[in-house]
Amino acid sequence: MATLQIRPSGSVGNGRGVRAGDPHKVGCVFDSVLVANRGEIARRIIRTVRRMGLRAIVVHSEADAELPFVAEADEAVLLGPASPAQSYLDVSKVIDAARAAGAQAVHPGYGFLAENAAFARAVVDAGLVWIGPDPDAIERMGDKINARNLMEEAGVPVAAGTREPVTDLAGAVRAAEKIGYPVMVKAAGGGGGIGMGVAHDEDSLAKAFEQASRAAARFGGAEGAGPAILLERYIERARHVEVQILGLADGTVIALGERDCSVQRRHQKVVEESPSPGITPELRARMLAAAVRAGETVGYRGAGTVECLVDADAQDFVFLEMNTRLQVEHPVTELVTGLDLVEHQIRIAAGEVYAVETRPSGHAIEFRVYAEDPKRFFPGPGKIDVWEEPSGEGVRVDSGYVAGNTVTPFYDPLMAKLCVHGATREEALGLARTAVAAFRVEGPKNNLPFCAELLDNPEFMTGDYDTGLVSKMRQAR
Amino acid sequence: MVANVWKVVVSEGDAVDEGDTLVILESMKMEIPVLAEDSGVVAQLKVAEGDVIQEGDLIAVIE
Numbered sequence: 280m281a282t283l284q285i286r287p288s289g290s291v292g293n294g295r296g297v298r299a300g301d302p303h304k305v306g307c308v309f310d311s312v313l314v315a316n317r318g319e320i321a322r323r324i325i326r327t328v329r330r331m332g333l334r335a336i337v338v339h340s341e342a343d344a345e346l347p348f349v350a351e352a353d354e355a356v357l358l359g360p361a362s363p364a365q366s367y368l369d370v371s372k373v374i375d376a377a378r379a380a381g382a383q384a385v386h387p388g389y390g391f392l393a394e395n396a397a398f399a400r401a402v403v404d405a406g407l408v409w410i411g412p413d414p415d416a417i418e419r420m421g422d423k424i425n426a427r428n429l430m431e432e433a434g435v436p437v438a439a440g441t442r443e444p445v446t447d448l449a450g451a452v453r454a455a456e457k458i459g460y461p462v463m464v465k466a467a468g469g470g471g472g473i474g475m476g477v478a479h480d481e482d483s484l485a486k487a488f489e490q491a492s493r494a495a496a497r498f499g500g501a502e503g504a505g506p507a508i509l510l511e512r513y514i515e516r517a518r519h520v521e522v523q524i525l526g527l528a529d530g531t532v533i534a535l536g537e538r539d540c541s542v543q544r545r546h547q548k549v550v551e552e553s554p555s556p557g558i559t560p561e562l563r564a565r566m567l568a569a570a571v572r573a574g575e576t577v578g579y580r581g582a583g584t585v586e587c588l589v590d591a592d593a594q595d596f597v598f599l600e601m602n603t604r605l606q607v608e609h610p611v612t613e614l615v616t617g618l619d620l621v622e623h624q625i626r627i628a629a630g631e632v633y634a635v636e637t638r639p640s641g642h643a644i645e646f647r648v649y650a651e652d653p654k655r656f657f658p659g660p661g662k663i664d665v666w667e668e669p670s671g672e673g674v675r676v677d678s679g680y681v682a683g684n685t686v687t688p689f690y691d692p693l694m695a696k697l698c699v700h701g702a703t704r705e706e707a708l709g710l711a712r713t714a715v716a717a718f719r720v721e722g723p724k725n726n727l728p729f730c731a732e733l734l735d736n737p738e739f740m741t742g743d744y745d746t747g748l749v750s751k752m753r754q755a756r
Numbered sequence: 757m758v759a760n761v762w763k764v765v766v767s768e769g770d771a772v773d774e775g776d777t778l779v780i781l782e783s784m785k786m787e788i789p790v791l792a793e794d795s796g797v798v799a800q801l802k803v804a805e806g807d808v809i810q811e812g813d814l815i816a817v818i819e
Contacts, residue, residue, distance in 0.1 A: 473785065493787075545786075650784065658784040660758055688758040688808075692784040 308629040309383035309408050311336060314352070315373050316388030318679030319695060320607070321348035324386050327621040329353070336380045338373055340366035342687045346679060354380050361689045367391045370398050374405050384408035384628065386621070390691065393604040394421055394470065410628040412526065412603050416577040420601040423509050424467045430598045433576040435569045438588070438597040440511035447505065451488045452481055454510045461515065464488055466495035467507040470602075472546035473497075477513050516745045518557045518589040519543065520596070522570035523612045525582055525623055528632045532574035534567035535618065536639050538611050542733065544656045544749045549726070550733065551608035552644040553615050556704060556742025557591045566596055573601060581624050582609070591745065607647070607693070610677060614643035614700040642704040644711055646730045648678075648695040650686045650723040653732070654753075659724025660686045669717035673700045673710045676718075686723045694725065704742065708734060759783035761807040766816070770798045778816050779803060790815055 311334035314324045321337055325348060328335040337352040342361035349355045356376035358366040366372070368391055377385055385402045387393035387410070399414040411417070420426045424444055431437045439458045444467055445451050455462045455478065464487040465475040474494020476487030488508065495506035523535040539555035540548040558566070570585035584606045586599040609620050616637040623635065650659050666682040678695030680686065686694060697714055701707035715730045736752060738744040762782035766772060772792045781788040800817040803809060 657788065658759070658786055660784065688760065688783040690784065692786075 310334060311353075311380075311382050312384045312386050312410065312625065313338065313373075313377045313380065313382035313407075314348075314386050314388065315367070315392055316386075316390070317343050317348060317367060317690065318346065319348075319677045319693060320388040320605070320679075322351060322679060323677045324388060324621050325351050327619055328386070328625070331622060331625065333625075336377070336382045338367070338376045340689070342689055346684055347681055348679065356380055361687065363391065363689065370395070370401050373398070374401055377402075377407055378405065382407065384410055384625075386410040386624070387604065389602075389604050389607055394602070396421060408628050410581070410624050412580050412583060413578060416579055417603045419577050420603050422467050422507075423465065423469070423600050424507070426601055427509070427511075427598065429576060430573055433572055435573055435598045436596065438512045438514065441509055444507035445510055446507065448485060448488050451484055451508060451510060455481070455484055458510060458512050461513040463511045463513040464491045465509050465511075466491050467509050469494050472543075475546045514588050514590055514597070516591065516747065517541075518555065518591050518745050519548075519586065519599075520555050520558060520566065520589045521584050521586040521602075521606075522566055523582070523584055523606070523609070523620075524570050524574045524579065525620075525635060526574050526579035526627070527635065528580065528627050528630050530578070531634075532571045532579055533635060534570050535612050535616050535637060537563060537566060538606075538608055540608060541744055541746045542739070542748055543746050548608065549647050549649070549729070549749065550644065550739075551611050552642065552704075552707075553611045554639070554642065555589075557744075558589060559594055562589070562594045562596065569596075569598070573598065577601075579603075581627050582606075582620050591743075607696070608645050610675060610696060610698045611643045611645045614675065614698060615639045615641060641700055641702050642707045643698060643700045644704075644707050646697045646711065646715065647693055647726075648697055648718065648720070648730075649692040649726045650694050651692050651726055652724040653726045653729035656726070656729075658688060658692055660688045660692075661723040662686075663720065663722040665719050665721035667717075667719040668695070669697070669714040671714075673707075674698070674714050675700070694720070694723070697730075708740065758808065758810055759788060761803045761805055761809060762787065764801065764803065764805050766798050766801070768798050768801050772796065772798060772818060781809070792818055794818055 312328045313336040314321045325335040335352045336354045338356050338358045339349050340361050358372045392398040396414040396418040399409050402409045427437050441454050461479045474491045476490050478484035478487040491508050492506035518541045522537050526532045538551045538553045540551045542550035573585045584602040587596045589596045662685045668676045675698040699707050699710040712734050759781035763780040765777050773795045776792045777789045779790050796818040799819040802814045
């Protein structure tokens with residue numbers, strides 16, 4: 280079983296007697312929440328929904344019928360076949376399911392429809408409460424070019440890059456020459472690191488442009504309109520540091536500290552930690568202030584994340600993008616702040632006005648346990664024969680599977696998130712070593728051996744690492 | 757590894773060089789290009805877009 284250890288926060292509230300740890304009914308606005316997601320995040324959201332005394336409804340595909348999140352919900356509605364397009368990505372099927380089950384609110388989790396403004400609008404139009412930011416905020420931040428321009432206007436630093444969508448290779452070549460190589464090439468409407476590529480010269484730019492265009496086509500764009508591509512100056516030896524923000528119901532935006540997500544493979548995160556070992560208190564203060572400004576610019580409500588790239592040597596940063604949803608790695612912030620972010624999303628969506636104060640404590644690290652081989656990180660779905668999670672003081676596991684389940688190739692490879700929380704980074708690393716060794720998964724290929732390898736890596740241990748760490752580890756082999 | 761054939765890049769009869777992309781597989785939201793291991797002509801193409809294939813399945817024959 281997964282253990283969710285969210286400690287009640289001691290200092291939440293502004294004299295109205297509201298405490299984050301208490302079971303808290305928002306029944307005056309809604310008494311049921313449909314979770315439009317799957318796997319570990321559906322399970323994690325269900326846990327908070329039920330703790331708050333609300334009814335949890337999930338939707339699922341045929342392929343996921345046996346998974347724990349379906350059993351743990353109060354009600355489950357079958358959407359259709361395994362293919363995401365015919366299940367979790369089908370807006371009308373999800374809305375119909377919400378209506379059929381009598382749901383009054385919708386939590387989208389992350390991925391799938393979470394940053395789809397049309398879905399958010401459809402939820403609102405169906406008379407349901409959308410647990411997320413205003414659809415307009417999703418739209419304005421969803422287009423990476425638009426978001427960049429918006430942030431620049433708001434005085435948030437951005438990297439040199441294209442202010443208009445680049446639609447063909449010739450345009451990309453011109454832009455890259457102006458910006459200066461190396462450049463990062465990505466789809467304006469993309470996400471999750473998919474289709475992103477670095478180009479060091481005109482030759483590699485052609486390849487990166489084609490890859491990003493393919494991703495752009497998959498993320499959907501106007502038919503025949505050509506791809507909308509963004510080019511940005513690529514910062515080598517950068518750290519990926521993001522700020523968790525919370526837009527409260529009264530319009531106040533607060534920052535809940537940062538997460539360092541520099542351990543990445545294929546531009547996708549593997550390990551996240553808070554606080555970042557690579558920024559000074561002065562830089563942290565500047566980043567948090569910029570993230571609050573970013574949220575205020577779009578009238579942000581609920582939980583969101585402002586992603587930045589940090590030049591550790593220069594102790595400077597640029598805005599990368601904003602994720603208008605709950606983040607995979609949100610447990611890191613929960614462990615350090617003692618807040619349950621899903622609870623706050625729900626209360627804010629319910630219109631509850633209250634203040635949030637936190638006293639961050641200790642150091643938290645999250646390891647994403649992926650169904651992939653630990654050497655080349657290729658997908659390794661399969662049936663789970665053995666699944667034994669570590670537990671104990673300072674250990675939290677959010678998982679989507681139990682022994683006997685099958686990890687299918689239809690969805691992303693995240694099986695579980697192993698999180699540790701210690702008084703210091705050193706203590707957290709010690710907890711992580713024990714927990715990684717105690718986590719037993721047999722059946723699908725998994726990256727736990729990589730996590731163990733990382734915990735022996737001198738750069739990771741000292742905290743002096745950047746987004747190039749994983750490829751460096753693989754080249755050194 | 758189980759994967760879907762997401763895109764078939766070549767057709768039977770095409771001349772390919774070593775390292776050319778033949779098909780692009782997709783598993784767990786990841787694109788996995790299958791490259792020609794030799795130069796030659798695509799004699800047979802054993803998969804179509806949308807097929808679900810397993811590790812060890814024959815994808816194409818290059819002569």
